[in-house]
Amino acid sequence: MKFSKSPVLKDELAPWRARLVLVLLLGCMAALIGRSLYLQAFNNEFLISKGESRYERTLEVPATRGRIMDRNGDVMAISTPVKSVWAIPEDARLQPAETRKLAQLLDMDVRELNRKLAEDKGFVFVKRQIPPELAERVMAMKLPGIHLQNEYRRYYPAGEVPAHVLGFTGVNDAGQEGIELAFNQQLAGQAGSRRVIKDRRGNIVEDVEHIKKPVEGKDVLLSLDAKIQYLAYSSLRKAVTDHRAKAGAAVVLDAKTGEILALANLPTYNPNNRTHLAGGQLRNRVFTDTFEPGSTMKPFTAALALEKGKVRFDTQIQTAPGKLSIGPATISDAHPHGVLTVAQVIQKSSNIGSAKMALSMEAADMWQMFDALGFGTPLKLGFPGEASGRLRPAKTWKPIEQATMSYGHGMSVTLIQLAHAYMVFAREGDLVPLLLTRANGPVSSDKNVFSAQTAREVRAMLEMAVLPGGTAPQAQIPGYRVGGKTGTAHKIEGGVYAKKYIASFVGFAPVSDPRLIVAVMIDEPSAGKYYGGQVAGPVFAQVMAGALRTLGVPHDAPLKPVQLGAEDQQVRESM
Amino acid sequence: MIAAFLQRFGIGGETPAARTSPATPPQEFDAVLLWSGLGLLMFGLVMVYSASIAMAEGSRFTGYQANYFLIRHSLFLAIGLVCGAAAFQIPLRIWQQIAPYLFILGVFLLVLVIMPMIGRSVNGAQRWLPLGPINLQPSELMKLFAVLYAADYTNRKLADMGSFKKGFGPMAMVMLLVGFLLLKEPDFGAFVVIVSIAIGILFLGGINVRVFGTLVLVLLIGFVILIWTSPYRRERIFGFMDPWQDAFGKGYQLSHALIAFGRGEWLGVGLGASVEKLFYLPEAHTDFLLAVIAEELGFVGVCVVVLLFALLIQRCFAIGKTALGLGRIYSALVAQGIGIWIGVQSFINMGVNMGLLPTKGLTLPLMSFGGSGIVANCIALAILLRVDWENRQLMRGNRA
Numbered sequence: 021m022k023f024s025k026s027p028v029l030k031d032e033l034a035p036w037r038a039r040l041v042l043v044l045l046l047g048c049m050a051a052l053i054g055r056s057l058y059l060q061a062f063n064n065e066f067l068i069s070k071g072e073s074r075y076e077r078t079l080e081v082p083a084t085r086g087r088i089m090d091r092n093g094d095v096m097a098i099s100t101p102v103k104s105v106w107a108i109p110e111d112a113r114l115q116p117a118e119t120r121k122l123a124q125l126l127d128m129d130v131r132e133l134n135r136k137l138a139e140d141k142g143f144v145f146v147k148r149q150i151p152p153e154l155a156e157r158v159m160a161m162k163l164p165g166i167h168l169q170n171e172y173r174r175y176y177p178a179g180e181v182p183a184h185v186l187g188f189t190g191v192n193d194a195g196q197e198g199i200e201l202a203f204n205q206q207l208a209g210q211a212g213s214r215r216v217i218k219d220r221r222g223n224i225v226e227d228v229e230h231i232k233k234p235v236e237g238k239d240v241l242l243s244l245d246a247k248i249q250y251l252a253y254s255s256l257r258k259a260v261t262d263h264r265a266k267a268g269a270a271v272v273l274d275a276k277t278g279e280i281l282a283l284a285n286l287p288t289y290n291p292n293n294r295t296h297l298a299g300g301q302l303r304n305r306v307f308t309d310t311f312e313p314g315s316t317m318k319p320f321t322a323a324l325a326l327e328k329g330k331v332r333f334d335t336q337i338q339t340a341p342g343k344l345s346i347g348p349a350t351i352s353d354a355h356p357h358g359v360l361t362v363a364q365v366i367q368k369s370s371n372i373g374s375a376k377m378a379l380s381m382e383a384a385d386m387w388q389m390f391d392a393l394g395f396g397t398p399l400k401l402g403f404p405g406e407a408s409g410r411l412r413p414a415k416t417w418k419p420i421e422q423a424t425m426s427y428g429h430g431m432s433v434t435l436i437q438l439a440h441a442y443m444v445f446a447r448e449g450d451l452v453p454l455l456l457t458r459a460n461g462p463v464s465s466d467k468n469v470f471s472a473q474t475a476r477e478v479r480a481m482l483e484m485a486v487l488p489g490g491t492a493p494q495a496q497i498p499g500y501r502v503g504g505k506t507g508t509a510h511k512i513e514g515g516v517y518a519k520k521y522i523a524s525f526v527g528f529a530p531v532s533d534p535r536l537i538v539a540v541m542i543d544e545p546s547a548g549k550y551y552g553g554q555v556a557g558p559v560f561a562q563v564m565a566g567a568l569r570t571l572g573v574p575h576d577a578p579l580k581p582v583q584l585g586a587e588d589q590q591v592r593e594s595m
Numbered sequence: 596m597i598a599a600f601l602q603r604f605g606i607g608g609e610t611p612a613a614r615t616s617p618a619t620p621p622q623e624f625d626a627v628l629l630w631s632g633l634g635l636l637m638f639g640l641v642m643v644y645s646a647s648i649a650m651a652e653g654s655r656f657t658g659y660q661a662n663y664f665l666i667r668h669s670l671f672l673a674i675g676l677v678c679g680a681a682a683f684q685i686p687l688r689i690w691q692q693i694a695p696y697l698f699i700l701g702v703f704l705l706v707l708v709i710m711p712m713i714g715r716s717v718n719g720a721q722r723w724l725p726l727g728p729i730n731l732q733p734s735e736l737m738k739l740f741a742v743l744y745a746a747d748y749t750n751r752k753l754a755d756m757g758s759f760k761k762g763f764g765p766m767a768m769v770m771l772l773v774g775f776l777l778l779k780e781p782d783f784g785a786f787v788v789i790v791s792i793a794i795g796i797l798f799l800g801g802i803n804v805r806v807f808g809t810l811v812l813v814l815l816i817g818f819v820i821l822i823w824t825s826p827y828r829r830e831r832i833f834g835f836m837d838p839w840q841d842a843f844g845k846g847y848q849l850s851h852a853l854i855a856f857g858r859g860e861w862l863g864v865g866l867g868a869s870v871e872k873l874f875y876l877p878e879a880h881t882d883f884l885l886a887v888i889a890e891e892l893g894f895v896g897v898c899v900v901v902l903l904f905a906l907l908i909q910r911c912f913a914i915g916k917t918a919l920g921l922g923r924i925y926s927a928l929v930a931q932g933i934g935i936w937i938g939v940q941s942f943i944n945m946g947v948n949m950g951l952l953p954t955k956g957l958t959l960p961l962m963s964f965g966g967s968g969i970v971a972n973c974i975a976l977a978i979l980l981r982v983d984w985e986n987r988q989l990m991r992g993n994r995a
Binding site for chain 2: 164
């Protein structure tokens, strides 16, 4: 008889069935307890590590970037805390009115904002680096999916004035140009890190531990003097505007220490707002642009000739009839002069006088001097794109080239190289390296290019050049004795000399004990005047006078108005 | 007064009179059943709030209200308790009478929900009927109706249980229909639970062991076919086998549930301190509520939940046994059927949470967020209490 047919079941259910089902169900429950025990007490470490890999993040704790200050401690670059607005587009479904208000607050186009909020990403920057007050107003709108992030923004109080010296940093706070790049390691410090738990939307839920404290960036104390820098910049800007020039550059050096006190370039840019930047604005022309120096090279030729005993201060050189043929080529002076002393060759800037001195010397000696002065090699101050200039090996020089190089043609230099080289005249014939950071006092050097005697003699010649009867009486300053040399050169375009000019002036003061060197270069003056004395000379005078006053350098000449001499008496330099 | 009240609910100590006098009526409620049921409901409310708070605060559809789910779950609980109180008033005799009609109503609702214009679809599953502010989930009600109907069916066909054609056949046809409707949504989880209820009750009702064995075999083959023919279900199966294989794809949900268990360890990270619920673990307040309990309250918290369910199931079978002793076969089958329902569904849900079973959309009975589910569970608890109450009345010699 089958169990299922049992009459017992007519009224009653077999109790074993219920018991079996109950035992099965309770068995299942026991299995759950066992599995839970395994997961939570035995496999927990594996699972916890899996969890950590998903929501524990090591965050960088940014180090505050060091400040850049001028030699007197005035702040020239500082990092200020700012906020960046970012969004999770998926969450940020805003009402049209909300979008409009947000766009208005952030000074953005509504369409651009909508496009950003429609991106198929988990994270988009809406607007970076806004002032904290504005960020608070954005947050007060309590918009979904809109978040803030702390960042630092570099602020340059002096704006475009020292822009090329300081350079700037990128959005991720790394130096990209200038001092910011050259001293990046010192300024940046070292970011620290901490471990946090983040929720899936990136919000920090919990701090787990500090792994490393950040090392704050160190301040950089520059050799620059903010006042002299402003003076150099504003004088240069006026000259560039007045002469409708394409560009200009000026540099001020301390002859005693080699410190760069000012360095200005035009065109420039505002480092605090770098939208719509053109490449030309960014160029630090003092370091990157090379040009044929022209007559500013003549004093070196004269110095070498003195040094080598070929001539004396008053040796007479025949420059008539104002033309000189060397092989198939002919060189000439702007005015025929007749017989000139060496000092007058410099004063009147005679090409023929220079060429004759050069041809009395060995090409190798000239090359060695140029090399010792730093021409043909970059200064390696750490600025990006420092140019070396062109100085061909002496072996390849033809006599005509040796002659033209004596007055600065057939070679090229940067303005900083030129200013640095003039240090041999401002000092006792020796050179000290240039400094971007503040020095602790006068620097001595054993790198003598010329003897002290030669340096003194050339100084006297250069002083004559700025007196009436010289090429740049405009460079005189009341109260100080000044020495310097003009340079005017055709620009080379496509391998030929064009009717475009570069006017320059390099000089020092006070002549009795030179303290400062100022070099000025004006690119393509196109308002009629283009001679170095007319265009660059006045800039030199303004900057030099102001800088000497700023530094409190004692006068070495009576305070009386400068004598320019009659207009027709003025000497035009030769090119 | 208070002591008497507490005693009524089985908490207070017995009065000396109760111990000495054999005439004292037995307690009117099964205290263990009542308190384990209410315990799970209240525990569920707390955990739903904890699990949902971050998600509710950060989501647009909740209007960024942190207590969005707390308010709704409380409301569902209130509705559930009112429905439960009403259901308690209905004698099992009446339940038995209306069981076939309720079942037909359930089938009708299941047909309605898969209608393209009527049912509401969420995440590719069309399971809800929009009723004004509330969405009704017919499959949840169908679980209750299946218990009531299968018990009635088995009771009527006790004599035929040995016959495949007469005993099992008709029920199989009905189940095929319900199964088809559920898979159309699709709601694979409800399908498994309802089939388990039907088979379980048939088994309790004395179905032929050989027939039952064949049936289990056929169902197993059927499951395998179902799984292999649908890439959706297959993916869910493979995700469960090794969640770390594709931890950010198919295994994403499960791997996060397992991490929650691991992080919980013995005592948990503390109530409210779960990290997994911070947008990592999807469905934290519904299907994966246990994972949040495991993370926040640890192994101890999980044990409390499992033990409460075990107690509840044990009471279901004990009440069923008492009813059987009193000759109330329908009541017995209903009580034990509810036990099977709660047992199977809670086991599957918790098993899924722990990676023992493939992931499927099933809530934790009495605890997870979900209006229809909570109301159906409350009514089931009330019916259990009613069975128990009627048992006690009969034992005292009263008419049920």
